[in-house]
Amino acid sequence: MLFKPFVKTFKLCNKYYHLQTLFLLYMYEVNTNDVIKISKELYDYLMHSNNVVSDDVDDTVKNEVKTLIEQGFLIDKYPCTIEHTETPILRSILANNLGKLTLQVTQSCNFKCRYCGYAGDSYLNRSHSNLSMTWETAKKSIDFFISHSGMSRIVEIGFYGGEPFLELDLITKCIEYCEEKMAGKTIRYFITTNATLLNQKVIDLLNKYNIFLTISLDGPKELHNKNRRFAINGEGTFDKVFAAIELLCESVTDVSKKVNINAVVDREENIEEYYSFFENELFTSNGIIVKYSYIDDSLLSDNMPNSEEFVYSMKKNTLDKYLRYYSSREIYDESFEEIEDNFDKYQSLPDTIHHGGPCIPGASRLMVTVMGDLKPCERCSEKSSVLNIGNIYAGFDIDRVSNLLNIGKLTEDSCKKCFAIRSCRICAARIDNINSLSIKHKLKLCEQQKSELIENLKKHVIISHKL
Secondary structure, X not given: OOEOOOEEEEEEEEEEEOOEEEEEEEEEEOOOOEEEEOOHHHHHHHHHHOOOEOOOOOHHHHHHHHHHHHOOOOXXXXXXXXXXXXXXXXXXXXXXXXXXXXXXXXXXXXXXXXXXXXXXXXXXXXXXXXOEOOHHHHHHHHHHXXXXXXXXXXXXXXXXXXXXXXXXXXXXXXXXXXXXXXXXXXXXXXXXXXOOOOOHHHHHHHHHOOEEEEEEOOXXXXXXXXXXXXXXXXXEOHHHHHHHHHHHHHHOOOHHHOEEXXXXXXXXXXXXXXXXXXXXXHHHOOOOEEXXXXXXXXXXXXXXXXXXXXXXXXXXXXXXXXXXXXXXXXXXXXXXXXXXXXXXXXXXXXOEEOOOOOOOOOOOOEEEOOOOEEEOOXXXXXXXXXXXXXXXXXXXXXXXXXXXXXXXXXHHHHHHOOXXXXXXXXXXXXXXXXXXXXXXXXXXXXXXXXXHHHHHHHHHXXXXXOO
């Protein structure tokens, strides 16, 4: 008996006793995507042997190993090839199955936000400019999308900036054109806005069409104004944004189905202040969903490290969720459901696999810049040459799309042996170095993905009652 099962051991603090920490011991089975509670003897053996199981095990470990094998665990299968399963049909998908188009209607914005990748402090993205998309480019982009989405019955059209409502007339013209040319399809429109330019024309548009607004509001006034200020005078924008949300609640039919809030949490602050603020009746009584994201400094020249207060508040909030959940035995928090969605059960890994980070570039959320260039999505750096996947005149560059889809090949040997292969979410936009994709940066992110999986495994143990 000599084999190396594809597993990862981890431990979870159970309790403290006489100044000692007592742990529960587990094994994550990569092939079956399952978590199994194991003995201290097997845990120590796997840790000591680097997961290699041989004939020198004692009877206690040998019996446990035999039982686990009989139950379908301790599988020693590893991937043979790293390749995305959609690679062979990539050309067909891009020709027929596009699902979302995002038009960058302007590069201009009336805000200058501290953390914005376009606001002047970026080193991997452009700054705001006065460029806006022409109607000719917008029309050509929509026609391009129509010709490449014949198999998609439900499509999404997004408008992106800058601040999109600086080009309200263009947005209106685009929507009317889409309604005419895509009759028979279900069309959903999405606009991300700072909400300071909302007026009666916008409200009329929202009430007439299937438009969904995401409004950026970063919590209470002092926290919002810290980072989100008017470009013209540097003044805080909270009062204007909050008043716009009040107007929407008064004027838009089914506002809960038309509006949500994106709150960007400053990693220097206490997250509890954000949660407390959004318990405001304006949001709760109108059914407005608030989604939280965190300042991403990957495109900025200065890093924004987590403060001790932020880390403490995050841990406290997570602990509070667990205590409330464990006492009620009910999943009440969508983050718990998201974790459980990652633990579907399988029999084994396929011979060919790719980690799950890359979407199909262009097919999932194609972005067209003001000049008509194609990007995989709106999160990509516009300075990047490696993330250009074509233009609306020449079409897709299939080779580039394939390379971005298969970034696992950059680190193929590491990926084949990585216990996070099923859950890894690294995509090309996160390892872009403007002129190339960075292997060094990908391996660094790989360590983050492993750490995140270990934390999610611990949460899964609690949620699924495997204590």
